[in-house]
Amino acid sequence: MTTEAITQVQTAPAQHRKRRNWGDGPVHVVLLVIGLIIALPVVIAFFMSFTPLREILSQGAAPEILPNTWTMENYDKAWTASPFPRYMLNSIIQTGVITIAQVVFSVLAGFAFAMFEFRGKNALFALVIGSLIIPFELTFIPNFVLISDLGWANTYAGLTVPFLASAFGVFMMRQFFLTIPRDLYDAAKIDGASDWYYLWRIMVPLSKGAISAFTIFAFLSAWNQFLWPLVITNEESMRTAQIGIRFFLVNQERATDWGAIMAGTVIVMVPTLIIFLFAQKQLVKGIAASGLKG
Amino acid sequence: MVAETAEQTAKTRSRKRYKRGSSKAYLFLFPTFLVLFVFVYYPIIESFRLSRNRVAPFGGQEIGVGFENYTRLLQNSDFWDTVKVSLWFMVGTVPIGIGLAVIIALLLSYPLKRLNWFYRTLIFLPVVISSAIAGVLFRLLYNPVVGFFNYWLGLIGIDGPNWLADRSWALVAVTIAVVWRQLGFNVIIALAGIQNIDSQLYEAAKIDGAGTFARIRYITLPQLSPTLFFLAIINVIISLQAFGEINILTDGGPGRATTNLVYQVFVDGFVGTHFLGRASAQAFLLAVMVVAISFIQFRGLGKRVHYQ
Structure with a gap:
């Protein structure tokens, strides 16, 4: 099944004519x-x-x-000699919260930009696009100060709250929603459907492809985050998997225990590798979208 | 309801919706904009304010010092060293990364009857690898005792350097790791660009008797120029922000050989004492550098980009 799906995308239109002679x-x-x-x-x-x-x-x-x-002794060691289960749990919570929030909020905002007319629409949309080109180094020190002042260092709130919205997601959702015929919306309205009903019962099911592409993109970005979780956590119990593997490397390298380090590395990679192997189509689509429209 | 539909000419329609959707729209936008304002837009202003203060460690007292952080930095040779590392790193990663990606994407666009998915899976793989994992994987490959690189180099008669401990090789080592991690993304973008080229152009060239390399030179590359331009912009930004691999492979060393601007911001702001004022000033200069180089690219390359 999956292999078929992958083959399908991947043999997508190839443009060069065949050179049979070679x-x-x-x-x-x-x-x-x-x-x-x-x-x-x-x-x-x-x-x-x-x-x-x-x-x-x-x-x-x-x-x-x-x-x-x-x-399997390396896996035993990685799993028990360090708080790897805890790192993975932290990453799952952090990534889950960020991904769900980014997808839901992007769908909502994308819908508003695609379907409603309101005061300040163009200015607000410009703010969304503008935030895409702001380099993170301009924001992460003040965010560190703010999150620390709120007492959110070493908490899930500190790991997730600054990333609950995604400008790229809003843009991608808006672009896709605009391709769905407006007549459908008008017809649903005549039938008495509310905007809320129309969005979740009609628009979202029609946009499954685009939404799953963005979901995977959001999941990967969140799972692979490094600099922010590194600075906002200093307690071992709140480290994410990426930070955990960094400290695990430092500890085990002294013991030259490369087998255990690689076991830890594989554990941290597994969720992303699963997505890569089983949802490559959506992943490639999401990335290509960031390139072709960005 | 019926009456309403009947009078729906284009103009009244939009005015109606304007009234009806207005307050609802703001509700739909609220979560996104709350986050964007608090964690993207407000911090820009705050970042500039911090950069003009001397901030006591651990967020205590702030003393306004005007542009002292900036003038001190600009007179400091350590600062210029980090700028040099950033720029050398950019020069090392961007052309090689894009060049490799285009060559590989051209090969992948060849219409093979089978195994296409298999090659793509192998080649796209780095796209899911984080900077931390890339750092760990290459730390193993570069390891002088159990590592593979020098063993393989030895097989072809080359005595490999001590990659991460040698001042003149450490930056090269980090460059290789980042080019690798970035390759999956670059190939996907380049391949999407190639597949978007109108196949009629190839048909026309075929009729005119153009060979493989002529077609690549006169059709693929010019048609691909918007994609290449995008890749150039993105890769410059990514290279100037490289952090994870440096943190894990070299920790900015040996000496300061791989301390780029981002790494210095991290060291000043978050290692030991928090010198947030100075870190903010450097972050600001880094952002200016990113924007300036992007601007130069738009002026210089943008003109030569061929749009259909």
Whole structure:
């Protein structure tokens, strides 16, 4: 099923005409080599996470990619020797709250910009677009001061509240809603549907593709955040997975326990890799949207 | 209801909706704008105010010092070193990152009958990798004891440097990691751009007898110029803001060899004592730099971009 879906997108219109005289052989070889080189860091991490520490160290200067004997001891160590379960829980809460809020608020605001006429509409929309080009370094120090003054350092509120809205999401939703025929709205109104009903019962189901593309985009951005959770948490119990792996690296590297470090790395990557493998279509769509319209 | 529909000419319609939707619209917009105002727009003003203060550590007292933070920075050679690191890093990552992405996207646009999805999966992979994870993965690859890079280099007879501990190689090492992490995104954007090119142009060139490289040179690249322009802008911004890989791979070192402006802002503002005034001033100068370079790109490259 999934493979089919992926194949479908990925063999989407290719523009070059076929050059039959050469055959496809060379292109296959070149793409395979490039693909393997690019995927290699992740592949190495995956196999090393199952390699016993003895083996890693004994190989020394001639490291091998595949383990000779497979072990789960690295995962045991990563999961128990550090608060990894807690890091993952924190990341799940932080990412979940940010993603849900960004999607819901973007749908609401996108709907308002697409369907309503109101005073200051153009100015407000300009403010949305304007916030897209503001570099984060202009905002993150005052935000740090504000969140600290509110007493929200080392809390889920501190991790999430500054990111509950997304200008990109508002823009993407508005653009998509504008492609849905206005007549549908007028017809629903005649039938006595409220705006609220129309939005959630008609507009949202029609926009599933765009909404899921943005949802995945929002999830990835939130899960992969680094600088903000690094500065706003200093208690171990409030670290997110990305910050956790950073400190886990610092601790375990002294013990040269690379197997455990790679096990931790794989744990942190798993949610994003699952999305990558099973929702690649929406992911690529979301990213391409940021490029083609941005 | 019926009467209302009947009189719906274009103008009365919009006026009606203006009245009806008005207050409701603000309700729908409220959550988004609350967040944008508190955490994006207000902080810009606050950031500029902070930068003109000397802020006592831990957010205590603030003393207005005008532009002293700025004048001190501009006279400080350490500051200019961080600017140099930022610019070298940009020069190292942007052209290589975009060049590689375009070559790979051209290959991926070749109409293979099978395995297309497989190559794309391998090549797009870095797009889901965070800067922290990229840092950890490359820290392993660069490791002098168990790392793979120098082992492979050794296989082809090259004695690899001590990547992260060598002043002259550390920035190169960070550059490679960031180019890798950014590659998935760049290829996706470039490929989307290539697939948007009107296939009739290729048909016409085919009739005129243009070969593969002629088609790339005279059709693909000019048609792709808006995409390349977008990639140039985005990649410059991303390179000037690189932080995660530096934090994990080198911690700004050895010495200050990989301390770019963002990293210095982090060190001044958040490591040990919080010098928030000075950090804000540097953040402001960094933002000015980002905007200025984007502006130069718009003036310089923007003219040469070919729009259909």
